Amino acid sequence: MGSAIRKYEHGLQHIGIPCSSMEETAAYYEKLGFEIKYRSSVNGQPVCFLQLDDLMIEAYQESPVAQRDGAINHFSIDVSDIEAAFAEAKKMGLALCDDHVNFLPFWENGVRFFTVTGPDMERIEFCQKL
Numbered sequence: 454m455g456s457a458i459r460k461y462e463h464g465l466q467h468i469g470i471p472c473s474s475m476e477e478t479a480a481y482y483e484k485l486g487f488e489i490k491y492r493s494s495v496n497g498q499p500v501c502f503l504q505l506d507d508l509m510i511e512a513y514q515e516s517p518v519a520q521r522d523g524a525i526n527h528f529s530i531d532v533s534d535i536e537a538a539f540a541e542a543k544k545m546g547l548a549l550c551d552d553h554v555n556f557l558p559f560w561e562n563g564v565r566f567f568t569v570t571g572p573d574m575e576r577i578e579f580c581q582k583l
Contacts, residue, residue, distance in 0.1 A: 458541040466531035466580050467502065467509040471524070475499040475514045482510065493559055500559070527568065527576035535565040535581035542569060542579070550576070 472478035479489060479501050487503040487510065494500060500513045511529070518524065532538045539554050550568040557564050559582075566580040 456541075456545070458538055458545065461532045461534050461538040461541070462579075463531040463533060465507075465509075466529040466578075466582075467511045468525060469511045469513065469527040469529065469576075469578070471515050471518045471526050472512050473514065473516060473518045473520070475501055475512065478512045478514075479503065482512070491560060495557065502559075527578050529566070529578040529580045532579050532581050535567070535579065538579050538581075539567050542567070 470478075482503045482505075483489070485505065487505045489501060490504045490509070491502040492499070495513070498514045500511065503510045503512060535554050542549060547569040548571075550570060554565050554567050557566070562583040564580055564582050566578050568576055568578045571577055
């Protein structure tokens with residue numbers, strides 16, 4: 454049995470990891486072979502997307518960070534139609550963290566996204582690059 458939201462999903466977009474020092478985090482992941490693909494900031498806090506083949510990490514600086522096992526903030530599913538995915542998520546009764554689709558000016562044309570929580574309070578973001 455398939456899910457109606459599945460027709461909009463195209464796999465993993467990124468994994469969101471909060472960090473206390475963007476420069477340390479970027480340097481560490483570069484040592485592992487990741488390449489910096491995009492840098493920006495949100496409310497004055499640095500954000501960096503690092504890629505290794507088909508794995509993308511969104512590192513973003515904030516304080517404080519948990520600095521413990523299980524501290525990854527979210528994973529993001531790439532979607533083709535964010536409004537349709539949001540409507541399906543509401544129809545399915547998913548635990549929405551947002552009452553609307555959000556926008557950030559990342560990448561060339563920005564991204565639109567919303568977040569839900571899973572059964573163990575894990576955060577799942579649905580995101581469309583514009």
